[in-house]
Amino acid sequence: MPSGPSTPPVPTIHEAERESGPSGAVLRGPLIEMAAAVARRKAGQDVVVCGSDVDANRRLAYQIEATVGPATRPQFPHTSAGPMSLPHLHQRNRSPDGHTFYEADKRKTKKKP
């Protein structure tokens, strides 16, 4: 039986926190739903969108951040940040604090211990 078009992978949303120091790494916490992600962002905390489809990750990250308020364009890390740093968005006026990160092709989260 011929296989149909594959279903695009669905990104997942997780609690997130930054690792201290210059690594820029993002630690991936428990899986959460959209409403919890928005609530977390409104509280100034970080979230991360994970998955293998960068476009889907980015769209969902923007959806989360734009629900909180006017969001920046995606901010892409550069070399000083290291390979563990992720692209992200945040509020234009930095209120509330925090970020919505998303995984990209070569940039992934670390699982929170």
Added chain:
Amino acid sequence: MKYFTRERYLAFQNFDDAAMDAADDEWENATDRYEAYLQTIRPDMPESVRQLEDGFYFHDARVLSMGRRDETFVISLQLDVPPNELLTITYALAGSPEVNKEPFADGKDTPSPWWLYEEIEQVGAGDRKHFVHSILFSNGWEISLPFSDVQVSRAEPVYPLPGTVFVPASTPAVAPSA
């Protein structure tokens, strides 16, 4: 800026997937080229410059102040990553700083600028060798600082607290809610 230019940064403004993918690829290419360049100058970097390049995650740091006195330029900022240290970067200037104040279109939405991206370049040779630190800020400003030496001092924040929002002078700063 030669690698992390305002044009490449503004390319992320287009949320069309194909355009964003192209912008991402362009950015990663620039990152790879900058890293390759850094490898050529890293052996000649004094320890202080190496610390500036490798020791801190500057992206999204809140810029608290910038100023010049004679041959010294000082930037004070608060890092975005935990523990949100306060840094004071003091440059011994090797030439005149260049400040481009062309704002981004949405620069007015940022009550105080934050640090976006930076590059270090080695220029000159022999006794005339020095470095240039170029920085792009969230309001669109770019500065290039030629320097012969740099010092970075760090402190744990007592004020401002992480999450403090700085607003225009007509209203007081807002402390984060408890």
